[in-house]
């Protein structure tokens with residue numbers, strides 16, 4: 418179980434075996450915003466951070482340089498907001514991840530990885 422001491426150490430951030438549940442629980446400790454804006458606030462934040470990822474990728478095209486660490490940081494910001502949206506909706510990130518993998522496996526099995534529509 419992760420506690421604040423773990424979170425405050427660099428070692429925590431370098432763990433290779435961090436589970437989505439551990440991440441979600443730790444991220445929740447910093448997800449501080451009014452209850453009146455639950456779901457909305459982190460969803461808008463997620464959209465903003467996704468834009469930051471896209472902007473850094475755009476700069477690869479513009480400048481010909483890859484800011485891998487910068488993109489990783491923005492992906493982490495996305496992950497934090499995903500954790501917050503999940504929390505606000507009462508979802509476990511591990512369930513969301515597992516369901517997504519199952520959906521994609523079924524699409525692969527059905528040879529429908531490419532195409533349109535959520536239910537294929």
Ligand SMILES: [Mg+2]
Pocket residue numbers: 466469490491494
């Ligand atoms: Mg960011």
